[in-house]
Amino acid sequence: MNDAADKPRLLLADDDEVFAAVLARALARRGYDVELAQDVQTGLRLAQQWLPDYAVIDLNMPDGSGLTLVKQICAQDGEPRVVVLTGYASIATAVEAIKLGAIHYLAKPADADDIVAALHKDTGDTEVAVTESPMSVRRLEWEHIQKVLAEVEGNVSEAARRLGMHRRTLQRKLQKRPVKQ
Secondary structure, X not given: OOOHHHOOEEEEEOOOHHHHHHHHHHHHHOOOEEEEEOOHHHHHHHHHHHOOOEEEEEOEEOOEEHHHHHHHHHOOOOOOEEEEEEOOOXXXXXXXXXXXXXXXXXXXXXOHHHHHHHHOOOOOOOOOOOOXXXXXXXXXXXXXXXXXXXXXXXXXXXXXXXXXXXXXXHHHHHXXXXXXX
16 A cells, blocks of 8 residues: 655745646645645745655745745755756756756746656756747846846846846736746
8 A cells, every 4th residue: 555655755946836736736735745835935834843854846836936935945965866846947046956956947838747757857968959039128138127026036136236127117017927038
């Protein structure tokens, strides 16, 4: 008989309740013992108490950046494997997630099979296509904003000062979906 003690522990931190519930069920069917957190603070508490083997972390959480959770989990013993999953993908946050110890960074939408593959992927892919066209000006702006936000650890007021814009303007820009290349 296979019980929860035999299953690898996976912390799923995502503030989208419906998405998280569906993904949790799909990951449980694939053999994981899944715990859900819908904010960074709950995720930090669960990570310290439960010591997950794996984690799937949403980048944009209601009480802060999922990167805080990535840092905490990756610092734990046992070398947990962390994948960042986000609808707000940017080069800056991808680089920071990897620097903090995440093994992969996926843009939403991603299904359970993509996530499980990323959790167990040990090497990079040399076959990833390199785009020939440069980024649009709007995408460059989004990437620059994300870089500055990462430098100031998510402090919107300080990022706005460094970018030379009003804080509310920056907040409006951050509420929009990132632009495509």
